[in-house]
Amino acid sequence: MSEFETGLDLSDVTPQRVIRLLTDSDWVQTGGRSGLYARFAARQAENGQLGHSVVIPLNPEAPDYQMVLVEAIDAIKAIRTDDDGTDVVNRILTTPTDEFSFAKETAAPPGWIRWDDGMSLLESARAFLASGAKSAREPAKYFGNRYGQFAKRFLGEVMMGQTAVGSYVVRAYVPTSTVVPIHGGVPVEEAALFPGTDSVIGRDVSQTLLSTLEAATDALDYFRATESFAAFTEGDYPISYEAVRALQAIASNADESAVRVSWEPDAPETPAQTWAFEFSPDAAPVLAQAAVRLMRPEPHPETPAEGTVHLLTRAEESGPGVIGITTLTGHPANKVRVQLQGNDYHRAVLAHDEGQIVHVVGNLEKEGNLSWLYDARITSISAPVDPATRPGARREDPGLFELPGPADG
Incomplete structure (x- = not known):
């Protein structure tokens, strides 16, 4: 290896991977010598003709290998193509990723889109x-707030790419080997995580998204043939309400729309796999009706909790809020955060003021060291406990102030 200093991390860059990514982006091999180098040319954005070419070195043992490779990467970045060279370079220099592109063609001029549609x-x-992140945790027809924090952690690992020339495309890149912990609060590098048990890897989410697209397009074809929504609601692969609503929005207000997937191979020499799922304008109303049929939440065991209120917080005076309760029995945890709607939140405030015990039920979800009850409601409020044993409470409403307990006068 030469002493040429690049300033680039070339640890995951192999000639095979560079060539495959160029080929995926419609570059054409125009020459080369076996085992030494390959010459590739890009199609010009203006007319589709082959333009400038670059040389990809093939022998890592050659003394000028690294220098020629860096020069090739710089040249690729500078060449303007239908599939922007900068985007290709980003994929070359990052860890392997699966690409999802969401395209929408409207009556606006090429490359433009109405702000609201964009x-x-x-x-x-x-x-x-x-x-897809939620379905990778557990297939379901309706999620609501379930696994929302996990989905947020997954999205934090996804990269967004540039839109393509001449159209409006949102590009997302999912790192294939990224590890997303099921429970938050512990840095990945400090935890021993086991895929499928306490973590999900990026490729698993990509596979779930791909399966959802295949199932959704099959269900659309089935509806067109039979006018039945059975493939949406009773198909072999569960399609969630959330996924159908997202696809409906993609297909709405468009002359045509599509989701394309480009699969990063497990081995550099393996050719990439690509899929294209196209949605015509008539798909949007069908997807909307399918979403209505999937919107009914599936039966989900609710978890009860009872205790005294130690925390009161909400963002808006008339909106929903969150309370913290110290449980009497330690079930489901010693302290639980509870999401309540407006009226129940007011009842919790009164229960705190009187030192009463609140009894709640909701959907339990663990977030790091915190236990949450989502979509919760108060089932009853019982007699006050001894004020001397009741924990103090704090309120974090706008204009933060402490709530005195009854013993505080």
């Missing part, structure tokens, strides 16, 4: 990725 595409792409 924001909708971005938000629906995010929602679709989040639905």
Whole structure:
């Protein structure tokens, strides 16, 4: 290896991977010598003709290998193509990723889109990725707030790429080997995580997203043939309400729309796999009706808890809020955060003021060291406990102030 200093991390860059990524981006091999180098040319964005070429060195043992490789990467970045060279370089220099592109063609000029439609595409792409993360945890027809924090951790690992020239495309890159912990609060580098038990890897989410796209397009074809929604609601592969709503938004207000997937191979010499899922304008209303049928939450065992209120917080005076309760029995944990709607939140405030015990039920979810009850409700409020044994409480409403207990006068 030469002493040429690059300033680039070339540890994961192999000639085979560079060539495959160029080929995926419609570059064409125009020459070369076996075992020494390969010459590739890009199609020009203006006319589709082959333009400038670059030389990819093939022998890592050659003294000028690293220098020629860096020069090739710089040249690729500078060449303007239909698939921007900068995007190709980013994929070359990062760990392997699976690409998801969300495209929407409208009546706007090429490369432009109405602001609202563009924001909708971005938000629906995010929602679709989040639905895949939730389904990777547990297949379901409806999630609601379940696994929301896990989906957020997954999205924190995803990269966004540039839009393509001449169209409006949102690109997402999912690192294939990234480890997403099921429970938050512990840095990945400090934990011993086992995929499928206490973590999910990026490729698993990519596989879930791909399976969802295949199932959704099959269900659309089945509906067109039979006018039945059975493939959405009773198919072999469960499609979630959240995924269908995201696909509906992608297909809405568009002359045509598509989700394309490019699979990063496990081995550099393996060719990439690509899929394209296209949605015509008539797909949007069908997806909307399918979403209504999937919206009914599945039966989910609710978890009870009872105790005294030690925390009161909400963002808006009339909106929902979160309370913290110290449980009497230590079940499901010694302290539990509970998400309540407005009226129940007011009842919790009164229960705190009177030192009473609140009895709640909701969907239990662990987030790091915290136990949460989502979609919770108060089932009853019972007699006050001894004020001398009741924990103090704090309120974090706008204009933060402490709530005195009854013993504080």
